[in-house]
Amino acid sequence: MKQITIVVATLAAFSTLPVTALAQSKPGMSAPQGKTTATIELRVCNRSGRNASVAVSYVEVGTGRFVNRGWYEVAAGVCSNLVSTDNANFYFYGDTLDGSGRRWSGAHNLCVEYPGPYAFYSNGETECRTGQELRGFVPAHSDETGTYTWNLDP
Numbered sequence: 001m002k003q004i005t006i007v008v009a010t011l012a013a014f015s016t017l018p019v020t021a022l023a024q025s026k027p028g029m030s031a032p033q034g035k036t037t038a039t040i041e042l043r044v045c046n047r048s049g050r051n052a053s054v055a056v057s058y059v060e061v062g063t064g065r066f067v068n069r070g071w072y073e074v075a076a077g078v079c080s081n082l083v084s085t086d087n088a089n090f091y092f093y094g095d096t097l098d099g100s101g102r103r104w105s106g107a108h109n110l111c112v113e114y115p116g117p118y119a120f121y122s123n124g125e126t127e128c129r130t131g132q133e134l135r136g137f138v139p140a141h142s143d144e145t146g147t148y149t150w151n152l153d154p
Helices: 001-016 019-024
Strands: 038-047 052-059 065-074 081-085 089-096 108-113 118-122 131-142 146-152
Touching: 019 081, 038 065, 038 089, 052 081, 052 131, 065 081, 065 089, 065 108, 089 108, 089 146, 108 118, 131 146
Parallel strands: 038 146
Antiparallel strands: 038 081, 052 065, 052 089, 065 118, 089 131, 108 131
């Protein structure tokens, strides 16, 4: 009976944490004590044949907070390292720069600002401030440290 009480008390303690905090954590991402933090380099390779502009939502190394940042121009045929994170979950969105209307989007809605550049902390809300627009970001996850590559395909 005591084990059940401890489990219930533990679950009750975690129920006050924001859901996103649990979803955004990644076991094993921390480096051994005294070492630098293990990170993931977020890279975009533009294989679309069109110049593109990319926005990313990620946790800045050492902060524990998501930041939405854009616009990173990635020329056709080029791979660019954008940012580093110490969190396994991150999000990407891309637009072409040629007026074709081509987008690389997903189902995770976040706010962006045009024309940019921009950077602001995100709390996951889908109500944008004045001057911002809602866009569907592509959710991504990495089980490994090192480089994670998001490809912009035609």
